[in-house]
Amino acid sequence: MGPINEQSLPEDLKKSDSAAFEQLFRLYYQALCVFASRVLQNDDEAEELVQGFFVKFWEKRAQFHIETSLKSYLFRSVKNLCLNKIKHEKIKTQHANLVISEAEEYEYRDNFMEPGLQKDIEKSIAELPEKRQEIFRLSREEGLKYREIADRLNISVKTVEVQMGLAIKTLREKLKKYNFFLFFLLTFRKNID
Numbered sequence: 001m002g003p004i005n006e007q008s009l010p011e012d013l014k015k016s017d018s019a020a021f022e023q024l025f026r027l028y029y030q031a032l033c034v035f036a037s038r039v040l041q042n043d044d045e046a047e048e049l050v051q052g053f054f055v056k057f058w059e060k061r062a063q064f065h066i067e068t069s070l071k072s073y074l075f076r077s078v079k080n081l082c083l084n085k086i087k088h089e090k091i092k093t094q095h096a097n098l099v100i101s102e103a104e105e106y107e108y109r110d111n112f113m114e115p116g117l118q119k120d121i122e123k124s125i126a127e128l129p130e131k132r133q134e135i136f137r138l139s140r141e142e143g144l145k146y147r148e149i150a151d152r153l154n155i156s157v158k159t160v161e162v163q164m165g166l167a168i169k170t171l172r173e174k175l176k177k178y179n180f181f182l183f184f185l186l187t188f189r190k191n192i193d
Contacts (some may be wrong), residue, residue: 009063013058013061013064021058023059024070025054028074029050029054029159032047032050032053032074032075032078033047033050034046034123035075035078035079036049036078036081036082039079039082039083039086040082040085040086045085046082046137049078049081049082049085052081053077053078053081057077060079096192120164120174120175121171121175124170124171124174124175125137125167125171127174128167128170128171131153131163132163132166132167134153135149135160135163135167136163136164136167136168138152138153139160146160146161146164
């Protein structure tokens with residue numbers, strides 16, 4: 001194999017010159033792996049990404065249009081692949097956390113809720129006076145703070161506090177046959193400040 005002529009590499013690659021591709025690979029593979037590893041913070045993922053890039057590069061060699069230097073093109077391409085991978089992993093992690101969170105909530109309800117508790121909670125809430133029920137649902141189901149409820153319903157924060165206190169007292173009395181700890185977890189999930 002003769003000396004590497006970087007200027008002619010892009011044209012040689014477009015002509016499907018496998019020797020030119022081998023030269024390109026030998027010249028940049030290690031440096032691209034180190035670069036990708038710094039971005040991804042994972043040597044194995046970096047190597048896999050760079051290998052995938054070279055495979056795709058060879059498969060689509062005729063379509064590549066390189067306006068800058070070949071070296072700049074290679075590093076920019078690998079950088080973009082790394083950033084896409086990070087973004088994709090972030091989305092996957094967010095989705096996984098959401099699924100886990102939902103599964104834990106269902107698992108909690110299915111495995112730890114005393115039989116009939118959810119139905120009785122809903123029935124007891126529905127029996128509250130209309131305004132008290134609305135305030136309670138805004139707090140517990142929509143997660144609004146007392147100030148937000150007061151603003152939405154055009155009432156004072158003190159009225160919200162009093163109505164919530166009465167709602168909780170009523171529910172506690174109606175649901176006293178259940179394990180109070182479970183009732184406490186279900187009714188006091190949201191912030192009340």
